[in-house]
Amino acid sequence: xxxxxxxxxxxxxxxxxxxxxxxxxxxxASIREVVxxxxxxxxxxxxxxxxxxxxxxxxAKQPLDLVVLDLMLxxxxxxxxxxxxxxxxxxxxIMLTARGDEEDKLLGFGLGAxxxxxxxxxxxxxxxxxxxxxxxxxxxxxxxxxLAGTLRFGPLxxxxxxxxxxxxxxxxxxxxxxxxLLHFLASHPGQVFSRQQLxxxxxxxxxxxxxxxxxxxxxxxxxxxxxxxxxxxxxxxVWGVGYKFQP
Ligand code: CA
Numbered sequence: 391x392x393x394x395x396x397x398x399x400x401x402x403x404x405x406x407x408x409x410x411x412x413x414x415x416x417x418x419a420s421i422r423e424v425v426x427x428x429x430x431x432x433x434x435x436x437x438x439x440x441x442x443x444x445x446x447x448x449x450a451k452q453p454l455d456l457v458v459l460d461l462m463l464x465x466x467x468x469x470x471x472x473x474x475x476x477x478x479x480x481x482x483x484i485m486l487t488a489r490g491d492e493e494d495k496l497l498g499f500g501l502g503a504x505x506x507x508x509x510x511x512x513x514x515x516x517x518x519x520x521x522x523x524x525x526x527x528x529x530x531x532x533x534x535x536x537l538a539g540t541l542r543f544g545p546l547x548x549x550x551x552x553x554x555x556x557x558x559x560x561x562x563x564x565x566x567x568x569x570x571l572l573h574f575l576a577s578h579p580g581q582v583f584s585r586q587q588l589x590x591x592x593x594x595x596x597x598x599x600x601x602x603x604x605x606x607x608x609x610x611x612x613x614x615x616x617x618x619x620x621x622x623x624x625x626x627x628v629w630g631v632g633y634k635f636q637p
Contacts, residue, residue, distance in 0.1 A: 409435040410455035410524075415445040415471060416486065417463050421509075425458055428513040432520060442466030449475055456520065459503070460486045472503055476551065482523045484516070541576050543624060543637050546615065548576050557615060567592070568611050571604075575625065575635035584632040608633060 412434040416422040419440070426436040437452060439445040442463045449457070457475060461468035472483055485503040505519050541548040545558045553569050555562040564572065570592045575583070583591070585601035593603070608627075612619040626636045 409433060411435045411437065411452060412456040412458065413437050413439060413445060413448055413452070413454050414458045415439045415442065415463065415468070416458070416460040417441060418460075421460075421486075424513055425516065428517050429456075429458070429520065432517060442468070442471040445471050446474055449479070449481075454479070454481045456523070457481055457483045458486065458516070459483055462488065480552070482527070484519055484523070486511070541573075543576065546624065548573055555615065562614050564611070564614055568607055568614070571607050572611055572615065572625075575633065576637075579635050579637040582628045582631050582634045587632065604633075 410433065412429045414422050414425045414429070414436055416425065416438075417440050422438045422440070426438055429436050434456065437448055439448055443466050445457075445459070446466070459468050459471055459475075463471070468485060472485065475481060475483060482504045484505045484507060487506055487508050504523050507516055507519060540550070547554075547556045549555075550573055553566070555564050555569065555572065571588065574588070574592050585604040588604045589601065608625060609619075612622050612625050616622040616624065624636050626634050628634055
């Protein structure tokens with residue numbers, strides 16, 4: 391309940407919808423129901439979807455704070471739903487999988503669910519995972535989801551799908567090229583690249599800039615990303631060779 395002023399100035403009590411909203415996507419009604427019950431006990435409002443298309447329709451209309459998504463769904467499967475949700479939003483996703491191969495396959499896909507839970511799972515286990523994700527969101531203030539390909543190095547996160555960089559939860563403004571360079575280096579941790587290799591990989595093929603372009607971008611990136619740009623922790627110079635990203 392919250393106080394809200396009307397135009398006339400009289401205070402009225404209004405119920406403001408502040409409950410977080412969870413979407414549960416599962417074709418087995420009994421599992422869907424149990425998950426919904428437990429999440430409601432956790433304070434979520436819930437919506438259920440029995441297949442992937444319905445899930446996508448709901449997600450397009452309803453802002454969501456959490457998605458519990460079964461992998462094996464009729465029609466559009468959980469992988470595809472996850473991919474499409476990720477294309478449009480940063481909502482945390484917990485994926486339900488069958489134990490074994492499926493789980494391995496999922497991890498191999500690197501699909502970017504925040505967590506995976508193998509069936510059969512206990513509702514309590516699910517609740518623990520949900521709490522962990524919500525705590526992470528509250529702690530970092532970074533959209534919690536691990537988007538496909540998100541890279542985390544201590545306080546630094548690099549999210550290629552959002553082309554976003556955060557440090558200690560605060561957004562770091564980088565130019566498009568700085569982002570490309572950082573992402574390229576961070577995607578090959580520990581690997582040393584010469585300036586020419588970086589030009590070839592990060593700049594367009596028809597770019598005729600010289601190696602000093604790379605030096606300038608490295609310096610700017612360090613100023614933005616490193617705690618102490620003079621003593622970089624991540625973007626390291628390898629003397630006489632080039633640069634590497636130290637995870
Ligand atoms: Ca299923």
